Amino acid sequence: MEKGIWGFTILIVCSLASRTEGLGMDQNRQILGFRGNAGDALDDDPVGRLKVFVYELPSKYNVDLVKRDPRCLTHMFAAEIFMHRFLLSSPVRTLDSEEADWFYVPVYPTCDLTKDGLPLPFRSPRMMRSAIQLIASEWPHWNKTEGADHFFVVPHDFGACFHYQEETAVERGILPLLRRATLVQTFGQKNHVCLKEGSIVIPPYASPQRMHAHLLPPDIPRSIFIYFRGLLHDGMNDPEGCYYARGARASLWLNFKNNPIFDISTEHPSTYYEDMQRSIFCLCPLGWAPWSPRLVEAVVFGCIPVVIADDIVLPFADTIPWTDIAVFVAEKDIVRLDTILTSMPTEIILRKQRLLANPLIKLAVSFPQPSRPGDAFHQILNGLARKLPHGSSVYLQPGQKVLNWTAGSVEDTYPWEK
Amino acid sequence: MKQSAVQQSNRRAYPRSSAGDGGGVAAPADGSVFKSPGVIFWPAFHVLCCLVSAAAGFRFSRLLFLLLFSPLAPSSSSSSFPRQHLRLPLVRQQPATALPSLLPPPAVLPPPPPPNSKSLASSRVVVGRHGIRVRPWPHPDPAEVARAHEILARVQQEQRLQYGVKDPRPILVVTPTYARTFQALHLTGLLHSLMLVPHPLTWLVVEAGGLSNETSAILSSSLVPVLQLPFREQMPVVWSDRHRLEARMRLYALRVIRERRLDGIVLFADDSNVHTMELFDEIQKVEWMGAVSVGILAHSAAPETPSRKQQREGDKENSHLPIQGPACNSSGHLIGWHTFNSLPYAKKAAIFVGEGVIVLPSKLEWSGFVINSRLLWKEAEGKPNWVRDLDDVGINGEEIESPLDLLKDATLVEPLGNCGKKVMLWWLRAEARYDSKFPTRWVIDPRLEIIVPAKRTPWPEAPPDLMFQQMADDEEHTREHVSKKSKSSRSKNSYRKKKKREANVNTQVSDLSIADVK
Numbered sequence: 001m002e003k004g005i006w007g008f009t010i011l012i013v014c015s016l017a018s019r020t021e022g023l024g025m026d027q028n029r030q031i032l033g034f035r036g037n038a039g040d041a042l043d044d045d046p047v048g049r050l051k052v053f054v055y056e057l058p059s060k061y062n063v064d065l066v067k068r069d070p071r072c073l074t075h076m077f078a079a080e081i082f083m084h085r086f087l088l089s090s091p092v093r094t095l096d097s098e099e100a101d102w103f104y105v106p107v108y109p110t111c112d113l114t115k116d117g118l119p120l121p122f123r124s125p126r127m128m129r130s131a132i133q134l135i136a137s138e139w140p141h142w143n144k145t146e147g148a149d150h151f152f153v154v155p156h157d158f159g160a161c162f163h164y165q166e167e168t169a170v171e172r173g174i175l176p177l178l179r180r181a182t183l184v185q186t187f188g189q190k191n192h193v194c195l196k197e198g199s200i201v202i203p204p205y206a207s208p209q210r211m212h213a214h215l216l217p218p219d220i221p222r223s224i225f226i227y228f229r230g231l232l233h234d235g236m237n238d239p240e241g242c243y244y245a246r247g248a249r250a251s252l253w254l255n256f257k258n259n260p261i262f263d264i265s266t267e268h269p270s271t272y273y274e275d276m277q278r279s280i281f282c283l284c285p286l287g288w289a290p291w292s293p294r295l296v297e298a299v300v301f302g303c304i305p306v307v308i309a310d311d312i313v314l315p316f317a318d319t320i321p322w323t324d325i326a327v328f329v330a331e332k333d334i335v336r337l338d339t340i341l342t343s344m345p346t347e348i349i350l351r352k353q354r355l356l357a358n359p360l361i362k363l364a365v366s367f368p369q370p371s372r373p374g375d376a377f378h379q380i381l382n383g384l385a386r387k388l389p390h391g392s393s394v395y396l397q398p399g400q401k402v403l404n405w406t407a408g409s410v411e412d413t414y415p416w417e418k
Numbered sequence: 419m420k421q422s423a424v425q426q427s428n429r430r431a432y433p434r435s436s437a438g439d440g441g442g443v444a445a446p447a448d449g450s451v452f453k454s455p456g457v458i459f460w461p462a463f464h465v466l467c468c469l470v471s472a473a474a475g476f477r478f479s480r481l482l483f484l485l486l487f488s489p490l491a492p493s494s495s496s497s498s499f500p501r502q503h504l505r506l507p508l509v510r511q512q513p514a515t516a517l518p519s520l521l522p523p524p525a526v527l528p529p530p531p532p533p534n535s536k537s538l539a540s541s542r543v544v545v546g547r548h549g550i551r552v553r554p555w556p557h558p559d560p561a562e563v564a565r566a567h568e569i570l571a572r573v574q575q576e577q578r579l580q581y582g583v584k585d586p587r588p589i590l591v592v593t594p595t596y597a598r599t600f601q602a603l604h605l606t607g608l609l610h611s612l613m614l615v616p617h618p619l620t621w622l623v624v625e626a627g628g629l630s631n632e633t634s635a636i637l638s639s640s641l642v643p644v645l646q647l648p649f650r651e652q653m654p655v656v657w658s659d660r661h662r663l664e665a666r667m668r669l670y671a672l673r674v675i676r677e678r679r680l681d682g683i684v685l686f687a688d689d690s691n692v693h694t695m696e697l698f699d700e701i702q703k704v705e706w707m708g709a710v711s712v713g714i715l716a717h718s719a720a721p722e723t724p725s726r727k728q729q730r731e732g733d734k735e736n737s738h739l740p741i742q743g744p745a746c747n748s749s750g751h752l753i754g755w756h757t758f759n760s761l762p763y764a765k766k767a768a769i770f771v772g773e774g775v776i777v778l779p780s781k782l783e784w785s786g787f788v789i790n791s792r793l794l795w796k797e798a799e800g801k802p803n804w805v806r807d808l809d810d811v812g813i814n815g816e817e818i819e820s821p822l823d824l825l826k827d828a829t830l831v832e833p834l835g836n837c838g839k840k841v842m843l844w845w846l847r848a849e850a851r852y853d854s855k856f857p858t859r860w861v862i863d864p865r866l867e868i869i870v871p872a873k874r875t876p877w878p879e880a881p882p883d884l885m886f887q888q889m890a891d892d893e894e895h896t897r898e899h900v901s902k903k904s905k906s907s908r909s910k911n912s913y914r915k916k917k918k919r920e921a922n923v924n925t926q927v928s929d930l931s932i933a934d935v936k
Binding site: 166167170189191192217218219221222223225241242243246247250251254255256258259260261280310311332334335336338339341342343344346349350353 | 542543545546547548549550551552553556557558559562563565566568569570572573574576577578580581582
């Protein structure tokens, strides 16, 4: 009995010792990879795991829009154009629609820009509707599933809600015709109407050539603690200041404009990219929408992103370990942002920087041309591949109709003139 | 970036039909809707109210609500407007809207939309109007600022570890010096530069004229280990002789390194030169002997003379900084040397130390070379055979002008700093006259406490024993008056005054005799 107790305690002590020793070794080791499985999925290769059929739509839906306004190639919504180009020459593309797992509809709904370069979303629903009517009438695949095995790239502010203002977008909801399709979008917020179950959240487009042109050698010492450049008050659309960014950006300014460790302003310096490479933390607060290219730029330049957007869903959240890389601050904690960031243990900051230095992550959030294995295009395909094989609810009985083609606002049913 | 930022700023500039109430539906009402009069009424009312707001210049709906609804409990009104969420301010909000923010939020004038069942119940984040949180004391906390700087230092250290020089070799800095007026200026600058170097360092200071208190005083505050080597000869007054003596002093230091088998990279840092920190990282790359480019600041000490102005116009084409250093061909191999062209200045160069004209450097300055100390040892592993033995150098009156004389084959020197394209140190010589005096260790002892009034001040001639009292009383006045005149005139006057008063003035007034001043 006594011997049993002794043996038991010795066993417990040994197991504890081995565990702590393991932890200690873990910490001492240079952690360049990730714990767990999250990081491994980054270099999955989608080729061979899925087949995508690209519909051949008339050029008025895609190519002509870009010809008319080439600014679409450089703004933050350009992912829809580059995804199309990528798929056209990708090995996952199949020309035989019968063997395809996924169908891609190449429309560029965001390529309708104002004089200032802002996308107008008012005709986008009509364009979508027109495109879907076309594919439903010319190919049999839409009617088989009512779009459940089709995917669309909708990188606009609130995805397929097609509006830039959140209240209106929420009212409209996701376009009824797209309710069964898989949406590849930049917008992501938990429990939000405009983020459908099964959507793939992708990073916004930031020009890789431009970013690489401003790359500095990594031994330039990081001398800025917290960095932010961008709008802090939207005087034109929100003169009071209580709507834009849910008051978060205005709060940042009022609390920290005099703080020497914060370098925040609304200026547009030409050294914006270089300054990010000289900073430890880059703030990524929400604006009118919770996402912005700032996150991508911070990741590429090795600056720890400080995400201030409640309930945001970050791109490729199932493969990129955002909690290990970024810092999340609740909007109600903005007033304590300086305390939060300065009280972070140095080891954690260094660890985040080491993880950010991983080239796989930088590649996963960028859209390089030509495409490289592991980049955002491939992550999108991986996401689609993970949803295979399609469940039984995807396929409908012949003649069965689930979607309501007359639902939604009346303006959306008007013909798209072009 | 500009574009996208501008985009963000302007993005909803366009179809804002309502001037006042934000949050309203802004989609352009294209296509009139003729459903029922009730549906027309609300938009029309909305338009009317907008026009009134535009005319009045503020959102009069807030005023209405203030007057009509303030006695009501806020909960009842807020329940009928569930979409608009109000966070009561912790301290304050935007000052312009302080009043309305305390009210239940004004509804948009079209009827309140039905409680939005579409916005899911479990979402914590609510769309609509939010307060702007400002904490009661939005100023930096110094402890946090200090902590942030600690983090910055640690991150930079980590960057150096990861991307900087790995396994840095110790550096042996050889500096010839001697005690003179400008020594404190130059040596302190060099001292601080060396203290900033992140690599292990040993400083060999060779002093002409033996060890002196001056040099020891300056070097006593050094945090890097210093080896003071006395050199028996005195520093000559003629520049050319001085360059030769400095070369001998450096050779002496090299011999010490050889005797003691000190390990590291030898850098020749003259006390008046200026070095960048990148230099110390760059020299870590040297294998046996390397050369860097030196910027020559020959004009530094010279005042602006008419001849110099002409000269400046003359060499407008060569207005670049003259640089001494390795010259490479396109494939990065050493093919020659850039040296200083001293012909234009031949007649105007300084001969004596401290003359107010330009000082010329020698053809190739020692400071542009770095040597691996193992090259100097008697025996070292892998020591190349194109180097002369140090014992054979400099004997029998041989003049060593540059470290190239230590080699048998000068073509094997490695060019550093991107093949000499990057200038990481500057040569300059700025000296006072060789016979100029300065206070010992720059301490004026005893201190200048007593200010003897000059003749021009309005102080009356006071008897000596009352002088202190008067000065103690009128100390502020004295300072004010004194500051009006230039310092030199005051010192001159006081000196003259003192000479005059020497007979009258009490011994309490300490005499700042010239004898004490070196």
